[in-house]
Amino acid sequence: MNVPAPEYRYHTLVVKVENRSGVLARVASLFARRAFNIESLAVAPTDDERFSRITVVVDLESAPLDQIVKQLNKLVNVVEIRELHPGHAVERELMLVTVTAEPNRRDEIVEHLDRAGGKVLSVGTDHMMLSLVGPPGRVDDFENLMRQFGIVELQRTGRVALASLDDVAD
Amino acid sequence: MATEQMDGGRALIRALEEEGVEVMFGLPGGAILPVYDPIIDSSIRHILVRHEQGAGHMAEGYAQATGRPGVAMVTSGPAATNIVTPLCDAYLDSIPMVVITGQVPYPAIGTDAFQECDTTGITQSITKHNFLVTEAQDIPRTIKEAFHIATTGRPGPVLVDVPKDIVDPGNPRSAMTWTDDIQIDLPGYHPEVEVDPEGIRAAADLLRGAERPVLYVGGGILKARAVEALRELAELTGIGVVTTLMARGAFPDSHELCLGMPGMHGNFTAVTAMQESDLLVALGARFDDRVTGKLDGFAPDAKVVHVDIDPAELGKVRRPDVAIRGDVRVAIEALVVELLANGTGDVDRGAWRSRISGWQERFPLVYEPWVPGEALKPQHVIECLRDATPDDTIVSSGVGQHQMWASQYWKFDHPYTWINSGGLGTMGFSIPAAIGAKVAHPDRMVWAVDGDGCFQMTGQELVTATVENIPIKVALLNNSYLGMVRQWQEMFYEERYSEVFLSKDVPDYRMWAESMGCEAMRVDDPDEVEGAIAKANEVDDRPVVIDFRVAAEEKVYPMVPSGASNSELVVPPSQQGQPR
Known part of the structure; x- marks a missing residue:
């Protein structure tokens, strides 16, 4: 797993999720429960109607990126997570x-x-x-x-x- | 392909049967009524509980004793909220469980209907996953998915919330077509079992070079059925094993390599061996704060190999030097193959072994002997119970001092004989969990070791035990106090006892137990302990409760004070002059 350069405080994750009711709530509740801070969050359906894409900017001062990604991955409705490194997105x-x-x-x-x-x-x-x-x-x-x-x-x-x-x- | 028209309620029970469910625990009510009707014609045994929390803990006890998922079913609203505690308990202890809750009819959701609550919302963060089923046709697939999720990867509880209209034969929305070809559809769920050979090689290299290694074994060993593999690894390498509270029985206490339980009330040798080690091999363990003590003082010289099925555990608390994601049995077996092929190394660990045996000699588990005029020693009761019961006896416990004494003074030589609430620390766990275990193993002896505070939380399930003919036995260590809280107030709050004294005489546990159909005894004198246990062991047609009146002043030792480093372990007064 690539680790971002330490000078970046924020990191962008693009999270592909199943397009079902309640999935955004699961993601939001995970962030709240694990005390991960969100800088911003945007969500919309993708070109495939079975999935939505959540773009979330996470605050790396609240938790290591590795933990955030792994915990998100444990959500059954999360299908794929792309880490967009600052400067490469x-x-x-x-x-x-x-x-x-x-x-x-x-x-x-x-x-x-x-x-x-x-x-x-x-x-x-x-x-x-x-x-x-x-x-x-x-x-x-x-x-x-x-x-x-x-x-x-x-x-x-x-x-x-x-x-x-x-x-x-x- | 065979298809059959049926209603959602029947389909739900049929789906449970298809999963091999033999027993379920529950209590009916309005919203779940239509699912209870087909139970009459089902092969599944249903145990009617007296409180929904009992159903959840029974399902957990069943699951812990068998490795198979426990199943509970309750109605909506208050029943769903009553089973929240067992869900959270199962989540923290990674227990496979499927809970089905009734829900108000789908069109009524969101209207604050009678007995409506947002069950999936409430349980989102304490289940591995949960579902709200909206169409009858989806019921069989959802049940299949629930069992798949609960039992694969890191096990855990899954809740399925079922609105009444899709299971009620009187409602057209309950009509569905059963087919035998049900495919699960979980595009985001792919638990990984296989391990990276690179990690195995790196772990083997660290093992070969370590002078002071310890195998730190957690509940994952039991979940992964890895007991034999673990024993092979320990014997091949000659490395000592500590078994956490969740792993008691995963390695025999009588084995010469067993160092005992680590943690806040672990024994001196287990705690200190970890603390002084230069390599911790963590197998299905999660560096819980009750094991590590103050984190930045924990095992300061140790490199860490961490094996876990849940990648999020790797690096969550302690950064591992080698992280291995995957099934712990697969990992141990691969490690054994690697060590057999390339050798176990030639480091001389004689000095380390003699330090360990020195600790074992100087710091065994001890308590002050009983003197006439005193109340019973709770540790003595556990020792008598241990010595008077068959080797494969299943012991469940509640939470508090009695739990720690049971874990310390019992000899666990078999896996799946110790059932307790580790992560959540749920008082009242032992009686319903023992019932669940006894249902799973009717031919084995099941003892619940309970405290008086715990007993008052779930004791009513002894009615269930009597009526359903589930003859468990309860050793009540009754000290009239919330004992563990009392111990903390004595040690850390200048003996200011705030709201911890329950009552000397109320309730009368013998009368209460008898009123619930149990054989009941009360024991005050040490000379009567063995006789009472022998008598209890003879009873097999109903539950037994023995009210052991034990000393309130007795404390659990050793103890790492909260917030302190494990190096500051407090030993009992009689060992305090010993060189460490």
Whole structure:
């Protein structure tokens, strides 16, 4: 088993599970019971309707990665676990954010948005709703940039990830 | 392919029969009623318990005595919550068990219906797996999967929750087609039995070079039917064996290589040999905190070879130098083959052996002899019981001082003769577990060693024993206290006894036992102990209870204080001047 370099605090696991009711609860309850911390968690069906994929970012300060993977593997409904090593995964996250946008500051907001690669979803009298899909770090940076304008509401999906193409061929 | 139309309730019982179930323990109620009707026509013997916790522990006792999965069936709601404790107990001690619970009709789930509870939610973290069956057609496959999961890999309890509508012949949703060709469908469950030869070679290399090795043997040896393989390994290498609380009987106590039980109340030699060892070979053991004491002071010089069927145990507590995942019997057999082929090494372990025999001479298990005027010595009662019963007697125990004395002073020379609650420490375990064991082995003597605190938790199951003709025997070590808690308060809370005194005279255990149909005796005098046991051994047509009035001040020694290192083992006062 590969062990991540110690400087990484978080690690991404892609967990293929049976698409049955209660499976997400089993995964969540396992993390709670074993005192493993989750940084983020996203779940959706895969191209095969029998399975779902859970992308979970785990906090390695709460438990060693090896234990987390082994305990997850003990769940009967967990079919496969892929460890995505930082630097060897394509990770994306979607953020929706409504910011305060007085007319004289809108150009500034749009300039930031364009640089980050986001989109304007709608514009109201004093507000704009924006979306951004990107690597989690870029989403973090953009969220910080928007604070100066005033964040009214914000929702992030948590990250989803796939192995980089170089790593897929095994 | 033969097919047959039937309802889900009949299909459930038929599926149990197909799994070879001969006996089940349970108590009917509203939601499970339709499954109880076909029991009348079934070959399965059903034992009607007095409390659902009893059903669960009986199933555990049956499983521990036979290696076959224990089966319990109860209704929904409060019955399901009553069997939560046995489920957790079986989970921590890796006992194969299948529990079937009734559930409110599927359309009523989520409405807070009468006797509804979220049974699968509640038991998720204390079962190896659980199922909520939603279609009658899925019942046979689910039962098959439940038995497969419970009995393969690391054994454990599996719960199957069955809504009433899919088993009730009056409901069209119960209609299903039985077929003999049932395929399990568990894409995420693949327990690995085979072991990595590389690991075996590495383990053999460590064994050959070790000067102070110890075989640290846990309950997994019994689960894997590895007793003979273990003996071969020990005798081939001449390495001493410690058997944990869950492994008593896995290696004969009378064998010269047996070092006894390690842990908080282990004997000095077993604890100290592990502590001083340079190689621990952990076989089906899990480095439980009751064995290791303070973890960072545990066996500081030891390299570790760890064999376990559950990969999550490898490195969970102590990082092994060699980790071997797989069936422990397969691993031991492979190790023996390797050692026979390439030799067991030529390290001289004479000095280590003489240190061990020095500990055995200086620190045997002892207690202060009885003096006139004192109450009975509980250790003496266990010794008398041990000496007066057949070699293959099955002993079950509850949890507390009596459990430790039973484990210490009994001589276990046969596997599957010791049944207790190790991981969860469930008071009240012994009587129902003994009933389960006696049902499995009606021709063998089964003694429950119990405490008075434990007896009051599950004693009512003696009614079950009487009515169902299951003649177990109970040695009640009655000291009027929650004895182990009292010992901790004496040693660590400045003798401030908080809520541990039960009562000197209430209940009257003899009258209580007699009212439940048992033969009952009370013993106060040491001279009467042997006679009472002899009399009890003669009774075979009903349960027997002997109320032994034992000394409340008696403590379990040796003892590693909680949080202390195993090097700080406290020996009994008479040994405290001995050089270690």
